[in-house]
Amino acid sequence: MKQHILGALAASILASTATSAMAEDKVFFLLPNATTIRFESRDAPFFIDALKKKAPQAKVIVQNAQGDPSRQQRLVEDAISQGAKVIVYTSADANLSAGSLAAAAAAKVPVVLYDHDAVGGKADAHVVFDSLSVGQAQGKRAAELISKINKPVVKVARIKGNQGEYGTGQYEAGQNEFLKPLIASGKVKVVCEQYTENWDPVKAQSFAEDCLTRNKGDVDVFLGMNDGTTGGSVAALISQGYKPGQKLVTGGQDATVEALRYIAMGWQDNSVLKDLKVEATYAADVVASLLGGKGVPKNLINGKVNNKFMDVPAVFLPVSNITAANLSDVVKAGVWTWPQICQGIQNTPVCQANK
Numbered sequence: 001m002k003q004h005i006l007g008a009l010a011a012s013i014l015a016s017t018a019t020s021a022m023a024e025d026k027v028f029f030l031l032p033n034a035t036t037i038r039f040e041s042r043d044a045p046f047f048i049d050a051l052k053k054k055a056p057q058a059k060v061i062v063q064n065a066q067g068d069p070s071r072q073q074r075l076v077e078d079a080i081s082q083g084a085k086v087i088v089y090t091s092a093d094a095n096l097s098a099g100s101l102a103a104a105a106a107a108k109v110p111v112v113l114y115d116h117d118a119v120g121g122k123a124d125a126h127v128v129f130d131s132l133s134v135g136q137a138q139g140k141r142a143a144e145l146i147s148k149i150n151k152p153v154v155k156v157a158r159i160k161g162n163q164g165e166y167g168t169g170q171y172e173a174g175q176n177e178f179l180k181p182l183i184a185s186g187k188v189k190v191v192c193e194q195y196t197e198n199w200d201p202v203k204a205q206s207f208a209e210d211c212l213t214r215n216k217g218d219v220d221v222f223l224g225m226n227d228g229t230t231g232g233s234v235a236a237l238i239s240q241g242y243k244p245g246q247k248l249v250t251g252g253q254d255a256t257v258e259a260l261r262y263i264a265m266g267w268q269d270n271s272v273l274k275d276l277k278v279e280a281t282y283a284a285d286v287v288a289s290l291l292g293g294k295g296v297p298k299n300l301i302n303g304k305v306n307n308k309f310m311d312v313p314a315v316f317l318p319v320s321n322i323t324a325a326n327l328s329d330v331v332k333a334g335v336w337t338w339p340q341i342c343q344g345i346q347n348t349p350v351c352q353a354n355k
Contacts, residue, residue, distance in 0.1 A: 025058045025086075025291050027051065028079035032092040032116060033067035035200055036228055038254050038276060039090060040064065043114070046280035047088070054288035058085075067198055069096035076100040080107040086287050087111050091118040093198060094165040094307075101309075110290045113312060114283055117166035117305055123312045125296045126305045127283040129274040130316040131167045135174020135225075137272050137321045138251045142223050143178040145248055145269060146188060154182075154220045155191045157211045159204050159233060159251075161225040163195035166305055171225045175251070179223075191215050196229050204232025205239075212240055224251040227259035227271055234267045255322055255330055260341045263324050264350040270323045275333055282315050324350055 029047055031039040044062045051058050061079070065072035072092045079087055080103060087104055091097045094117045101121020104111045111118075113126040146154045156179075161168035182188040192211035196204045204224065212219055217240075222233035230252040237247055244266035252259050252271030262268035282300065289297045296313055304311040322330055327350060330336050342351035 025055065026079075026082060026084050027058050027060050027086045027088065027287055027291070028075075028082075028084045029060055029062045029088045029114075030072060030075050030079070030090065031062065031064040032072070032090045033198065034064060035067065035198070035202075036226075036254075037258075038256055039115075042276045043090075043280055046277045047283055050277075050281045050284035051287060054284050055291050058287070058291060065092040067092055067200075069093040069100075072097075073100045073103065076103050080104065080109055084109050086290050088114050088283060088287060089118060089123075090114045091116045093162070094119050094167075097121065098309075112283060112286050112290070113305075115167075115279065117307055117312075119164070119166075119307050120309050121307070122310060123307065124290065125286050125301070126312045126314045127279060127286060128167070128305070128314060128316065129279065129319050130303075131170030132174045134167075134253055134272050134274075134319050135171035136177060137174070137319060138171065138223070138225070138253070138270075139175035139178035141270050141321055141323075142175065142221065142250050143182060145250060146182060146221060149220060149248075151220065152187075153189050154187060155189050155215065155218060156221045156223055157208065157219050157233075158190055158193035159207060159222060159224045159229045160193065160195045161229065162197060162199050166307065168195070168225065171253075175223065175225075191219060196225075196232075199226060199228050201228040201232045201235070204229040205235040206232075208233040208236035209239060212236060219247065221248045221250065224249070224253075226251075226253040227256045230268050230271070231256075231258060231262070234262050237267070255335060257336050257340055260322070260327065260330060260336060261343075261345055263322070263327060264341060264348045265345055266324075266348075270321050273320050273322045273330060273333070273335070274317070275335060277334065279317055282317065286315065328354065 069092045097118035098120030105122040110124045224230035250269040255273040259271045301313045303314040303316045
């Protein structure tokens with residue numbers, strides 16, 4: 001009798017454990033690299049917090065490809081073998097993502113693209129800030145700055161993003177809406193331009209340094225596409241002995257705390273604010289709906305991204321430009337605090353005004 005009771009109890013515990021394990025929905029958040037620091041420090045924590053509220057049964061597993069597309073494909077295959085219910089995928093290289101997408105499709109695991117695009121395979125949704133709007137905001141700001149430079153010809157260096165990505169193409173198209181008329185009129189001369197493999201800030205810095213050297217310092221504006229590429233330009237100027245404001249650096253994106261410090265110090269003019277908490281929250285909305293068997297919420301879809309395999313339903317999010325004049329908008333949005341922005345640069349006028 002005692003053995004029967006113990007056996008029943010053990011069976012009950014095993015059943016309870018199995019039910020608990022079955023109830024846990026594994027969501028893998030696969031990050032692209034560690035060089036774009038926002039993904040580990042901001043996006044992942046924001047996504048975990050948001051999904052905890054919307055799908056308490058979900059367990060988020062964050063893994064980083066460290067800039068290696070082959071490693072990222074192995075992470076996708078490992079996620080599938082571990083029983084992933086949804087994969088949130090920020091590609092290490094959009095052009096080398098087809099294998100990862102094919103593996104997920106074969107296993108019938110939904111994929112939600114996060115921020116970066118991924119070319120050549122099936123995806124259920126893409127949560128991203130409107131890339132064309134980002135490029136337009138960057139181009140408009142650059143044109144405003146160029147118009148104020150009292151020179152017949154303004155020499156511009158363009159440091160672009162990872163070649164072949166949807167985002168890079170859209171940023172370039174948006175910037176060109178404002179730059180091409182200036183180039184056609186002769187007001188702007190592009191003296192250097194290059195794509196930046198994997199958005200690597202070190203490669204952006206090397207290119208900017210080379211551009212300065214080749215042109216004997218005669219470069220007026222460095223136009224990037226994100227805070228990594230603009231940060232590379234700033235690093236190049238620092239390494240060659242320039243002071244804040246001697247050369248214009250514009251075209252930032254992501255409002256990283258490092259970029260905001262550069263803005264406060266006068267090294268960088270702007271960064272396009274993409275409220276990462278908003279992006280992570282919308283991604284959590286999509287994932288929670290998929291986990292609940294309801295598919296991608298139709299009310300969130302407001303566009304599409306063609307990834308050369310299909311038109312991926314997109315959740316496009318709004319953006320805004322941040323300069324020294326409206327740096328407080330970042331604080332009001334809860335993205336960063338003044339103590340975080342002003343760490344180590346407390347004596348700058350902006351930080352003195354916001355003690």
